[in-house]
Amino acid sequence: MSPVKVSLLLVLHHGVLLFLTRCCEGQSHMIGPTQPVVAMIGDDIILPCHLEPAVDAVKLTVEWSKQDLTPRFVYVRRVGVELLTEQNSLYTKRTSLSVSKLQCGDISLKLSTVKLSDAGTYKCLVPKFGAESAVQLAVGSVSSPLIELSTVKNKVVLECKSNGWYPEPQLLWLNREGKLISAEPTKTVRGSDGLYTVSSKVSVEKGHSYSFTCRVQQKSISQIKEAHIHVSGQSHMIGPTQPVVAMIGDDIILPCHLEPAVNAGDLTVEWSRNDLKPRFVYLRRDGVELLTEQNSLYTRRTSLSVSKLQCGDISLKLSTVKLSDAGTYKCHAPEFSAESVMELTVGSVSSPLIELSTVKDKVVLECESNGWYPEPQLLWLNSEGKLISAEPTKTVRGSDGLYTVSSKVSVEKGHSYSFTCRVQQKSISQIKEAHIHVSDDLFMVQSDTAVHIIVNLVLCLISVGTITSILFIIWRQEQKKTDEREMRMEEHSQREGEEKNRLKDELKNHEEDLTHIHQIIKNQNEKKKDLKNQRDKLNSLLQEDKAEMKEVTSKLKKPPKKKHEQWQDDLKKRMEEHEELLVITDKLMEATENIIIQMTERKVKLEKDTEKNRKHLKN
Structure with missing residues (x-):
């Protein structure tokens, strides 16, 4: 082949390649999900959609629509601006695109707080490329089922119920091997909110043990929820094995639950004390508290947790415990002939105090502690923690039923000792202590608790004549004047200190306010700058619109006339939107400017006040 022919073929080859490249430019297409997007009510989700190959879509027109709506637009963006006026009100403040992802051709829609009505087919469109994709959104709602147990003659009836589902679910009963068992037909009710409630019952002979599973499922949203129950032929009550201990004024729980766990929401629950009339501390029948049969001593002080009842927990909450609450309580569920007995021990404690006095050549320490219940024991310990002999403990019970205990120990003067007074009550596991150190010069060091020291001193004044008495009186008068002067000076100094502290606090507050105001002014100036850029951009877009309108007019x-008229209508809408955005921008700029002026005036005033405070503090 001659060189000329080869050259011609190469030129022709490159021309064809260039032609094909030019023809393929702009043939971007839209990629969306191949399977429905599934979301639960209340979720925030993404409807995926992106251009392939990726191009910057920030300034492109992007439309998300739903054909069964009027207006149909879920989200519209033109020339980099969201057009809220064309958006369906059902989606107000619930849709958005990521600007950073738009730069990569990702025009996926974020839909917040999904509603049941959001389900359907969405269309993602970029008109410039004629590219679109359909996205199917399936909206679901689920909840865990609850199993309730009741007895009818010689049978135990289990009812499984689950509400708040969408789409309509299926309810199945399974045995412990996971195999389906026969049950009553499922009842389905759809509420005013569009959600479904399903329920079904299964009956079991008494006297046998069974394990069952209630399964509620919805395959189209891939959701399964289950509840399990074990039915024992001998249901029983579980309570505490040790006494429950509470202090006066506490809120406590008396534990009691059914084993195996069953829903006790509609069962009869009795809490009683046999030493009371009426004996009921708390009574509940068919899900209702019977206050008329309750002992008045427990009015508004007892309650059960409704949520825990569903799990078989019938523990009693007793508030503001009193000394009279101590005793034996019985927890009873008549349907199961199940009961549990427990003991409540009520206690009261306080820290002991040590007082010191001197009698001749001895130092007497007296320890006292009041407000105890049950009656406590008082012990004296030395520095090695060993018991020492002391006077017998005196015990007094007050009208409130609480005990006060006291005891004395004597110490020879001229020696150093360390002592501990311990008050304890083993039945409520409570110990309180006070410590004291007695030195040879009667110097006491206190630790852990307050030590009240009483030193009885006798001052003997012997008269040595009239002159001495007169001199003493004159000295006392002068001393009184001196004390008054010192007191006035001290009060003046105190007032000055308080004023100084007030000025310091005021200065600190002013400085914090100034920092905050500086930040506000800075932020508003940045906002003002952004709004100015936005206004300039909108003015530029309006100029382009007018030039384009002139061209269309x-x-x-000229033909095709219909196409040019459509073009003109689109331009008019776009110009109206840009003009509307321009008006909003001007208003925002005006409001921002007013804030800057107000904050600047506030800043000047604060700076003056701050400077004044600093001068006062220096003087």
């Missing part, structure tokens, strides 16, 4: 008389 000149072409109206």
